[in-house]
Amino acid sequence: MTVLFNRLALIGCGLIGSSIARAARKRRLVGTIVVADASESVRERVKALGLADVVTDDVAAAAGQADCVILCLPVGANAAVAAAIGPHLKAGAIVSDVGSVKAAVVRDVAPHLPVGVHFVPAHPVAGTEYSGPDAGFAELFDNRWSILTPPEGQDPSAIAAMTAFWRGLGANVEVMGAQHHDLVLAITSHVPHLIAYNLVGTAYDLETVVESEVITFSAGGFRDATRLAASDPTMWRDVFLNNREAVLEMVARFQEDLAALSRMIRWGDGEGLFDLFTRTRAVRRSIIASGQDTAAPNFGRSDGQAKSAD
Amino acid sequence: MTVLFNRLALIGCGLIGSSIARAARKRRLVGTIVVADASESVRERVKALGLADVVTDDVAAAAGQADCVILCLPVGANAAVAAAIGPHLKAGAIVSDVGSVKAAVVRDVAPHLPVGVHFVPAHPVAGTEYSGPDAGFAELFDNRWSILTPPEGQDPSAIAAMTAFWRGLGANVEVMGAQHHDLVLAITSHVPHLIAYNLVGTAYDLETVVESEVITFSAGGFRDATRLAASDPTMWRDVFLNNREAVLEMVARFQEDLAALSRMIRWGDGEGLFDLFTRTRAVRRSIIASGQDTAAPNFGRSDGQAKSAD
Numbered sequence: 001m002t003v004l005f006n007r008l009a010l011i012g013c014g015l016i017g018s019s020i021a022r023a024a025r026k027r028r029l030v031g032t033i034v035v036a037d038a039s040e041s042v043r044e045r046v047k048a049l050g051l052a053d054v055v056t057d058d059v060a061a062a063a064g065q066a067d068c069v070i071l072c073l074p075v076g077a078n079a080a081v082a083a084a085i086g087p088h089l090k091a092g093a094i095v096s097d098v099g100s101v102k103a104a105v106v107r108d109v110a111p112h113l114p115v116g117v118h119f120v121p122a123h124p125v126a127g128t129e130y131s132g133p134d135a136g137f138a139e140l141f142d143n144r145w146s147i148l149t150p151p152e153g154q155d156p157s158a159i160a161a162m163t164a165f166w167r168g169l170g171a172n173v174e175v176m177g178a179q180h181h182d183l184v185l186a187i188t189s190h191v192p193h194l195i196a197y198n199l200v201g202t203a204y205d206l207e208t209v210v211e212s213e214v215i216t217f218s219a220g221g222f223r224d225a226t227r228l229a230a231s232d233p234t235m236w237r238d239v240f241l242n243n244r245e246a247v248l249e250m251v252a253r254f255q256e257d258l259a260a261l262s263r264m265i266r267w268g269d270g271e272g273l274f275d276l277f278t279r280t281r282a283v284r285r286s287i288i289a290s291g292q293d294t295a296a297p298n299f300g301r302s303d304g305q306a307k308s309a310d
Numbered sequence: 311m312t313v314l315f316n317r318l319a320l321i322g323c324g325l326i327g328s329s330i331a332r333a334a335r336k337r338r339l340v341g342t343i344v345v346a347d348a349s350e351s352v353r354e355r356v357k358a359l360g361l362a363d364v365v366t367d368d369v370a371a372a373a374g375q376a377d378c379v380i381l382c383l384p385v386g387a388n389a390a391v392a393a394a395i396g397p398h399l400k401a402g403a404i405v406s407d408v409g410s411v412k413a414a415v416v417r418d419v420a421p422h423l424p425v426g427v428h429f430v431p432a433h434p435v436a437g438t439e440y441s442g443p444d445a446g447f448a449e450l451f452d453n454r455w456s457i458l459t460p461p462e463g464q465d466p467s468a469i470a471a472m473t474a475f476w477r478g479l480g481a482n483v484e485v486m487g488a489q490h491h492d493l494v495l496a497i498t499s500h501v502p503h504l505i506a507y508n509l510v511g512t513a514y515d516l517e518t519v520v521e522s523e524v525i526t527f528s529a530g531g532f533r534d535a536t537r538l539a540a541s542d543p544t545m546w547r548d549v550f551l552n553n554r555e556a557v558l559e560m561v562a563r564f565q566e567d568l569a570a571l572s573r574m575i576r577w578g579d580g581e582g583l584f585d586l587f588t589r590t591r592a593v594r595r596s597i598i599a600s601g602q603d604t605a606a607p608n609f610g611r612s613d614g615q616a617k618s619a620d
Contacts, residue, residue, distance in 0.1 A: 214498055
């Protein structure tokens with residue numbers, strides 16, 4: 001396909017940034033790839049892995065000549081970087097990001113962008129429990145969704161360019177408002193991570209059950225939660241602090257429902273439990289039908305449970 | 311290896327019962343396999359799959375001549391079956407089960423077993439989100455743990471025989487008290503399932519987010535919970551009703567911790583969040599090191615995210 005951006009600048013090169021670099025290079029979506037990262041060890045890995053044409057610690061220089069600048073940072077770091085690159089951006093350049101929250105990104109970045117620069121925030125709903133430039137891979141976005149949340153009045157051609165870019169990376173693209181995005185992701189991503197972190201923390205603090213027992217018998221279901229609870233601490237701290245209202249609202253609903261469920265258990269309401277457990281089963285089938293997860297038992301894990309029936 | 315039981319009776323033949331039948335046959339652990347199931351459709355599938363030498367709906371007849379009788383039922387069904395088979399059991403026969411709770415099983419089954427019959431309850435900590443005889447497979451127990459909870463004063467040779475049987479099926483064996491088992495499994499299995507069911511239920515009830523959005527953007531973490539929440543409703547209803555005290559105690563701790571975590575978010579305690587998220591990360595590493603889960607990103611799911619880095 002034709003080159004979408006002659007010069008792409010990635011500010012930050014962890015799991016997401018390095019996956020964009022790999023996929024953009026592999027699918028020949030861009031000309032020159034410039035990576036700026038504040039961490040010397042990350043810059044060394046990016047050079048060793050050959051992920052970029054230019055590697056620097058100077059965000060202003062990296063963004064200065066770019067046709068597209070993508071902030072691939074924990075969302076708490078966006079404001080300072082936007083302030084640093086704003087004055088150096090080319091007229092007509094597109095600024096985007098990959099943050100898991102969007103209203104806060106618009107709040108933090110938009111004020112620093114000069115007239116004539118396009119702002120098309122994005123959130124690729126993809127990732128793994130691993131972090132850093134070595135964790136990325138070119139297929140990370142295949143058949144995942146990338147959500148664009150352009151503020152009112154953005155140039156349609158800039159939105160079209162970012163749509164083409166994400167499709168080129170392998171993703172499906174959806175456009176929605178930043179506020180609605182934050183509400184949807186609170187329930188599909190933020191709260192699931194929060195309760196996973198919380199469950200692992202609760203288990204960790206038990207004095208009646210030793211940690212080795214929790215580890216040994218984790219196949220009963222606990223091990224699933226530990227995967228989400230192994231996700232990047234900095235990224236997730238920033239997600240919760242920057243999507244506070246939506247997360248707290250969803251957690252409040254979750255806690256109310258869990259209290260009602262506990263009450264069913266305490267009072268022996270088997271019918272109520274059975275009804276809920278039957279309803280929830282259907283949601284799994286819909287996710288598999290939508291192509292957003294595998295139907296293989298235990299996700300097709302590579303252990304005894306993942307082998308097929310004989 | 312030598313035959314451990316000349317005649318094995320499996321009462322109930324769903325995911326676990328049919329996996330025992332497959333593995334016991336494959337590893338030649340037993341002579342004759344008798345399956346009794348109350349469901350005609352299950353009996354038909356067991357015959358079609360060739361899982362047993364004898365298939366019947368008569369539990370008393372099935373258990374009558376068996377050297378080992380394993381109840382592979384939702385734990386709520388054990389008492390009635392134990393009452394039905396008790397008078398027909400051979401002297402020296404071993405009665406076991408596969409229930410996810412153990413104190414309730416001892417309470418429900420032991421009173422119906424005549425003197426001279428050995429009782430060695432077991433819980434294989436293995437399973438998938440699928441149910442029924444077609445869902446089973448011979449490798450289900452490979453490298454998983456099976457927990458034996460024999461009441462005080464059981465014949466050591468009977469405990470040794472069930473230990474050899476489970477090792478023969480591919481599992482590691484641990485022996486502990488029924489009460490402690492129920493406490494450990496409450497946190498490693500029962501509460502993780504309960505909060506997964508609850509999370510999916512909460513998402514299902516939202517009016518501000520449509521279900522199609524929850525499905526579409528589930529890759530953010532929600533899809534993990536939907537797997538646990540697709541587990542067998544009858545089995546799990548019985549688990550919660552029969553491990554009430556331990557589950558409610560663990561849920562109460564979980565709720566307290568979640569309230570504290572919500573408070574950190576509300577008051578912007580980034581350091582507190584970061585500390586917890588860093589602690590929980592270590593638990594994942596321990597589970598992978600113990601061989602109880604795969605280190606592959608996203609469990610090595612067979613989607614774009616599961617492919618290796620390029």
